[in-house]
Amino acid sequence: MKSSDYIIIVAGGKGLRMGSDIPKQFLPVAGRPVLMRTIERFREYSAILNIILVLPRAQQDYWRQLCSEYSFDTDYMLADGGDTRFNSVKNGLALVPDDNDGVVGVHDGVRPFPSIEVIDRCYNEARRSGAAIPVVPVVETLRHTTGGTVPRGDYRLVQTPQTFGTTLLKRAYRQDYTDGFTDDASVVENLGHPITLVDGNRENIKITTPFDLAVADSILSADKNSKQHSAGKK
Ligand SMILES: Nc1ccn([C@@H]2O[C@H](COP(=O)(O)OP(=O)(O)OP(=O)(O)O)[C@@H](O)[C@H]2O)c(=O)n1
Ligand SMILES: C[C@](O)(CO)[C@H](O)COP(=O)(O)O
Numbered sequence: 323m324k325s326s327d328y329i330i331i332v333a334g335g336k337g338l339r340m341g342s343d344i345p346k347q348f349l350p351v352a353g354r355p356v357l358m359r360t361i362e363r364f365r366e367y368s369a370i371l372n373i374i375l376v377l378p379r380a381q382q383d384y385w386r387q388l389c390s391e392y393s394f395d396t397d398y399m400l401a402d403g404g405d406t407r408f409n410s411v412k413n414g415l416a417l418v419p420d421d422n423d424g425v426v427g428v429h430d431g432v433r434p435f436p437s438i439e440v441i442d443r444c445y446n447e448a449r450r451s452g453a454a455i456p457v458v459p460v461v462e463t464l465r466h467t468t469g470g471t472v473p474r475g476d477y478r479l480v481q482t483p484q485t486f487g488t489t490l491l492k493r494a495y496r497q498d499y500t501d502g503f504t505d506d507a508s509v510v511e512n513l514g515h516p517i518t519l520v521d522g523n524r525e526n527i528k529i530t531t532p533f534d535l536a537v538a539d540s541i542l543s544a545d546k547n548s549k550q551h552s553a554g555k556k
Contacts, residue, residue, distance in 0.1 A: 325423040327445060328372040329364050329483060330414035333357050333431030334403020339530050345381060346529060347431045348388060352542040356529055357385075358394050359434035365396045367441045375431070376414045378403035408499045411506060415495055418488060425449055426491050427483035428506045432529040435541060436522075441483060443520045448485035453515055455484040455507045456522030481522040486510055 337346035347357040357375075364373055377385055379402045388394070399417050404410040411428055418426055425448045429436065440456050447454035457478035464474045484506040486494075494510040503509045507517045525541050527534055 323421050323423045324419065326370075326372055327368070327424040327426070328374060328418050328422075328488075329427040329429055330374045330376060330401075330411060330418075331357075331360060331364070331398075331429050331431050332376045332403075332407060332410045332414065334376050334378050334410035334413075335407065335432075337432075340532065340535075342532075346535075347377075348381075348384070349529075349535060351434060351529075351535065351538045352546075354392065355388055356434050356538070357431045358388075358392060360429070360431050361394075361396055361398060363434060363436060363438075364429070364441065367438050372418075373398035374401055374414045374417050375399070376401045376403050376410045406499065408495075408503050408509070412495050415492060418492070420492065422488045424488060425485050426488050427485040428491075429483040430528055433482055433526055434529070434538065435525040435527065436481070436483060437526070440481075440521070440523050440526065444483050444485040447518050447520050448487065451516070451518045452487045452490050453485070453507065453510050454518045454520050455505070456481045456526065457519045458522045458524055458526075478519060479522075480505055480507065481526045481528075482506075490515060 333347040340346040342349060348355045351359060361373060364371055375398045377400065401413040401417055404413050425445050427444060444454045444456055457480050460474040460477050460479060464472045464477060466472055490510060494513050497512060511517055527537060529535055529538055
């Protein structure tokens with residue numbers, strides 16, 4: 323049995339909440355398309371990680387054009403997007419060999435800033451317990467729409483990459499789709515397998531609206547300023 327790790331980067335969505343003519347995964351963050359930044363973060367994590375990119379077939383020529391324009395030469399495999407996130411993940415998962423024994427992660431193409439430490443934590447925990455997801459605490463009061471607040475300490479905001487043993491994830495994605503499957507952990511948990519929560523990082527935002535794009539730009543310029551500041555101190 324082969325033991326290789328994979329990351330499935332899903333970018334098959336419509337980006338309706340962004341409301342842009344260009345699909346949001348291709349919009350620039352500090353001058354470079356979001357999706358390239360996301361893929362590069364995983365390559366920075368590991369030179370041997372198998373990267374599977376899931377993109378709608380209709381966008382693949384445009385993506386290739388962008389890759390040549392930005393001299394993007396990271397290696398990856400390509401799968402076609404599906405009509406739901408669930409189906410996009412399923413299409414990516416089909417490229418992972420059935421007899422693989424390693425960990426498979428699933429990550430949103432529009433989350434360019436998972437920290438290297440968080441990625442590493444997710445893969446290590448999945449190797450131990452079979453299923454790990456990064457989460458961050460809720461920092462505001464949570465109110466139920468019908469009235470009353472709920473104890474926010476009981477809740478976490480869920481991020482990606484979500485990581486699993488290959489056999490478990492493949493078995494989970496053989497289930498029929500239901501509306502409750504909003505992430506990969508919900509699909510796996512439906513089999514009865516427990517999910518381990520690990521600390522995520524706050525900058526690991528999902529770029530969903532134009533506001534998030536502005537936040538992403540600020541995250542990168544803050545990062546650049548702090549690097550310049552540290553270099554100046556040496
Ligand atoms: N059929 C789909 C739907 C979503 N995704 C991916 O799942 C991630 C999270 O989805 P979301 O942010 O909701 O993206 P969209 O579905 O594109 O956005 P919207 O709901 O605003 O249309 C994104 O990287 C998106 O590309 C996917 O691969 N295939
Ligand atoms: C997978 C996810 O990013 C975890 O927070 C989220 O559930 C995706 O939700 P969306 O409605 O498809 O953006």
